[in-house]
Amino acid sequence: MARISEVMTRGVEVIRPEETLQRAAQLMDELNIGALPVCRDDQLVGMITDRDITVRATAAGMEPTQHHVSEIMTEQTRWCTEDQSTDEVMRQMGDVQIRRLPVLDERGQIVGIVSLGDLATRQAQHTDEVLRDVSWPSEPDRPDSNSGARH
Incomplete structure (x- = not known):
């Protein structure tokens, strides 16, 4: 059974919570990525995505x-460990509808990131199910003042 350490991307860039939103967007543009783990003293404290900024x-x-990253980042970020199985992590991603997870070592320090794309290209088994679960439409995270009507 494959482990996350075999498919994850190492050397992941991170951003500090006190950095500006502009710096986060610049870093995402430079690296051609859509998400950055937010770390304080080598410890994961959140995630920020291009969608969060927008x-x-x-x-x-x-x-x-x-304004700072800490103001809009997602706190209590889901994560996985490098020794977890890819099947276990894919189930977790599907259950909570997320496309990427920071990877932590035994000390809780970030050592990489694993995305649905990493799993799809490096571990073909079962990724179709996870993609379906992650992509399933979810409910809005705030009340809709128009009684559910969308225009």
């Missing part, structure tokens, strides 16, 4: 040079 910050009118 939906949580820009839509709220937050100035990217004046």
Whole structure:
């Protein structure tokens, strides 16, 4: 059975919570990525995505040079360990509908990241099920003032 350490991406870039949203967006652009783990003193404290910057910050009118990653990052981030099986991690990703997970070592320090793409290209078994689960439409995370109507 394959382990996450065999398919994960190592050498992952991270960002500190006190960095600006602009710096997070610049780093994502430079690296051509859509998510960054947020770390304080080598410990994972959250994740920030390009979607967070757009939906949580820009839509709220937050100035990217004046606001910090800590203000919009997702806290209590899901993660996995490098010794977990790929099957176990794929189930977790499907259950909570997430496309990437930071990978931690036994000391709780980040050593990589694993994405659905990593699993699909390096571990073909069962990824179709996980993709279906992750992509299934989810409910909005806030009340809809239009009684569920979308235009």
